[in-house]
Amino acid sequence: MHALKVYYKEIRISTHNRFELIDITHEVEQIVEESGVRNGMCLVFAPHATAAIIANEHESGLISDILTKIKELTDPGSSKWRHNIIDDNAHAHIGSALIGADRVFPVINGRLVRGTWQNIFVVEMDGPRSLRHIIVMVMGE
Numbered sequence: 709m710h711a712l713k714v715y716y717k718e719i720r721i722s723t724h725n726r727f728e729l730i731d732i733t734h735e736v737e738q739i740v741e742e743s744g745v746r747n748g749m750c751l752v753f754a755p756h757a758t759a760a761i762i763a764n765e766h767e768s769g770l771i772s773d774i775l776t777k778i779k780e781l782t783d784p785g786s787s788k789w790r791h792n793i794i795d796d797n798a799h800a801h802i803g804s805a806l807i808g809a810d811r812v813f814p815v816i817n818g819r820l821v822r823g824t825w826q827n828i829f830v831v832e833m834d835g836p837r838s839l840r841h842i843i844v845m846v847m848g849e
């Protein structure tokens with residue numbers, strides 16, 4: 709019998725631009741290692757309505773392409789967004805809703821499983837922010 713382990717940690721980051729991808733792969737993998745979980749899963753969750761989590765390639769051209777496409781899709785500053793009447797960040801809420809604020813990864817033999825071209829990024833869409841929390845939960849045995 710193996711006991712279920714639940715290990716929780718927060719990653720704290722600050723962002724420096726309105727739109728930015730922040731690579732947190734190393735921090736997440738370190739948390740999986742610390743957790744001692746051999747087999748299970750790892751949830752990466754941003755408790756923020758204007759940010760998102762993705763897994764993709766860390767290549768500067770692609771990072772710029774992803775941010776360009778997010779801007780095209782979410783139309784920052786548009787007068788058509790009613791939320792912009794009370795706040796100036798409807799695009800970021802829409803981006804978070806479309807992309808999602810979480811990703812789940814398998815943990816097998818003590819390691820987080822991801823593709824070679826799947827780094828884990830926080831998508832900042834309403835920066836700069838002095839503090840963004842990312843919750844990492846590792847569950848398994």
Ligand code: ZN
Nearest residue numbers: 795797798801
């Ligand atoms: Zn808002």
